[in-house]
Amino acid sequence: MEEKYRNLIETTETSEVIFHGKVFDTIVKTVTLADGKSAKREIVVHRGGACVLPVDDDLNCYMVRQFRSPFEKIILEVPAGKLEEGEQPLVCAERELLEETGFVADEIIEFGPMIASPGYDSELIWLHMATGLTKVGQRLDEGEFLNVEKIPLKELLAMAEDGRISDSKTQLCIYKAAGRLGI
Amino acid sequence: MEEKYRNLIETTETSEVIFHGKVFDTIVKTVTLADGKSAKREIVVHRGGACVLPVDDDLNCYMVRQFRSPFEKIILEVPAGKLEEGEQPLVCAERELLEETGFVADEIIEFGPMIASPGYDSELIWLHMATGLTKVGQRLDEGEFLNVEKIPLKELLAMAEDGRISDSKTQLCIYKAAGRLGI
Numbered sequence: 211m212e213e214k215y216r217n218l219i220e221t222t223e224t225s226e227v228i229f230h231g232k233v234f235d236t237i238v239k240t241v242t243l244a245d246g247k248s249a250k251r252e253i254v255v256h257r258g259g260a261c262v263l264p265v266d267d268d269l270n271c272y273m274v275r276q277f278r279s280p281f282e283k284i285i286l287e288v289p290a291g292k293l294e295e296g297e298q299p300l301v302c303a304e305r306e307l308l309e310e311t312g313f314v315a316d317e318i319i320e321f322g323p324m325i326a327s328p329g330y331d332s333e334l335i336w337l338h339m340a341t342g343l344t345k346v347g348q349r350l351d352e353g354e355f356l357n358v359e360k361i362p363l364k365e366l367l368a369m370a371e372d373g374r375i376s377d378s379k380t381q382l383c384i385y386k387a388a389g390r391l392g393i
Numbered sequence: 394m395e396e397k398y399r400n401l402i403e404t405t406e407t408s409e410v411i412f413h414g415k416v417f418d419t420i421v422k423t424v425t426l427a428d429g430k431s432a433k434r435e436i437v438v439h440r441g442g443a444c445v446l447p448v449d450d451d452l453n454c455y456m457v458r459q460f461r462s463p464f465e466k467i468i469l470e471v472p473a474g475k476l477e478e479g480e481q482p483l484v485c486a487e488r489e490l491l492e493e494t495g496f497v498a499d500e501i502i503e504f505g506p507m508i509a510s511p512g513y514d515s516e517l518i519w520l521h522m523a524t525g526l527t528k529v530g531q532r533l534d535e536g537e538f539l540n541v542e543k544i545p546l547k548e549l550l551a552m553a554e555d556g557r558i559s560d561s562k563t564q565l566c567i568y569k570a571a572g573r574l575g576i
Contacts (some may be wrong), residue, residue, distance in 0.1 A: 215467050218460045218538050228412045229419050231435040233513050236412050236419045239462060244538045251462040252414040254437055254514070277401045279422060279434040280515035284398050287511065322556040324564060326510040327518070328470065330416050331437070332463035333510055334559075355401050355427045371572070373505040376517075378561040381507060385568040389554070 217244050222251075233292070234333075256333035258323075260302035261290030263383035264313050264340040269363045269391065272311045272343075273380075276356035286359070286369075288380045290335070299323075299336030307340055309349045311358050316342025321386045324379060335379045339387045364393055400427055416475070417516075439516035441506075443485035444473030446566035447496050447523040452546045452574065455494045455526075456563075459539040469542070469552075471563045473518070482506075482519030490523055492532045494541050499525025504569045507562060518562045522570045547576055 220241045229236040235255040243249055264272040271288075278285045289310040293302050300318060307313055321337035350356070361369075363384070369375040370384045387393075403424045412419040418438040426432055447455040454471075461468045472493040476485050483501060490496055504520035533539070544552075546567070552558040553567045570576075 215458070215540070218458070218467055218540065220460050220462065220538075222462070222465070229435075231419075231421075232433075233435045234437070236437075238414075241462060243536055245536075247536060249536055250415075252412075252416045253463050254417070254419075255463075256510075256513075259512075275398070275401070277403050277427075278511040279403065279405070279424060280436050280438075280511065280513060281508075282405070284401055285508070285511050292512075323559050324561040325464075325468070325559050326561060327439075327514070327516055328461040328463065328468050328560055329442075329475075330439075330463060331510070331514065335510070335561075353426055353428075353430060353432055355403075357398070357401065371569075376506050376508050377511055378507040378509060378518075378565060382561060382564055382568075385565075386554075 219244060252330055254331040256331060257293050258334040258336070259290055259292045260299040260306065260336040260338065261288045261379045261383060262303040262307050262318065262338040262340050263288045263387050264307060264311055264315065264343055265363060265387060266343050270360050271363050271366055272313065273359050273361055274310050274356045275359055285377060286375055287377045288383050290379060300338070303336065303338040308346070309351065310356060312345055312348035313340065313343045314346055315340035321383065324382055326378065337379060337383050337386065339383065339390070363387060363391065367393060402427060435513055437514040439514060440476050441517045441519070442473055442475045443482040443489065443519040443521065444471045444562045444566060445486040445490050445501065445521040445523050446471045446570050447490060447494055447498065447526055448546060448570060448574070449526050453543050454546050454549055455496065456542050456544055457493050457539045458542055468560060469558055470560045471566050473562060483521070486519065486521040491529070492534065493539060495528055495531035496523065496526045497529055498523035504566065507565055509561065520562060520566050520569065522566065522573070546570060546574065550576060
């Protein structure tokens with residue numbers, strides 16, 4: 211750690227697993243702060259995920275609409291999923307693209323990772339864009355229900371701007387794709 | 394719920410609080426899926442937060458660098474914090490701007506909310522941009538340690554593009570501010 215940041219560092223003293231789930235674990239740490247005092251940190255431990263914005267040759271995108279339990283609402287998102295154990299983000303993006311939309315891609319471009327919420331959650335979501343799409347057929351997991359919708363990238367950009375799309379990974383894929391494709 | 398989305402809806406049957414924290418709760422729900430089958434949902438319940446990108450008249454921004462326990466790393470972000478109970482996002486953004494950077498703003502522009510991770514986390518983070526900045530002095534909470542850094546908006550945009558900035562709320566504030574300010 212660089213010397214100039216020495217004033218910021220905290221040290222983990224103890225770590226207790228409160229909940230061990232399939233999607234995430236909840237842990238509580240005791241840490242020593244930069245001033246020597248003690249504090250608690252509540253943390254969600256998540257393996258990470260990948261998502262992909264599929265863009266066809268006419269700049270139409272293929273989005274998924276699905277029920278999301280934390281909001282008890284149907285939300286419009288890019289195709290996405292959790293990393294399998296040991297899975298590379300690019301492979302996960304390719305897999306989710308096929309499973310959820312039924313497309314294979316000539317090229318998947320990596321936009322890098324985003325942190326979902328750095329204060330308490332270890333999840334990184336790796337952002338991608340897929341081009342050169344060929345339809346081979348959707349392969350949804352058991353218990354997975356979603357609708358695929360075709361929406362022009364230009365319209366998605368307006369939806370990210372005016373709040374019709376609020377999901378962070380989806381908004382970031384749209385802004386980054388629009389920048390790359392000159393929209 | 395619209396008729397065309399009837400195939401997507403799941404219904405909560407039971408909900409159990411596993412962990413009741415200061416930052417978030419962990420709950421496990423039993424739900425009935427669209428096909429009548431049963432499933433579990435692991436959920437982080439979070440009150441939400443607000444963040445703000447402070448931009449001065451020369452298009453320099455004021456960012457915070459702080460240690461983040463989930464990553465055991467120092468991360469560059471926009472000023473941000475959790476909503477107090479019953480607090481409006483705009484008020485929270487104004488409060489965090491003052492506490493973390495020591496600025497008051499002539500105007501705070503609302504960019505709307507982002508969802509951190511819709512599959513399991515109920516957190517919404519409300520995005521803002523502050524302009525017309527006047528320095529009155531930082532007022533950090535006890536146990537809060539951070540460095541403020543002045544960085545041109547144009548440089549921040551390059552940092553969001555090339556991965557030097559990965560936090561999602563920070564990237565979204567940068568893209569939205571750059572769009573509004575014609576950068």
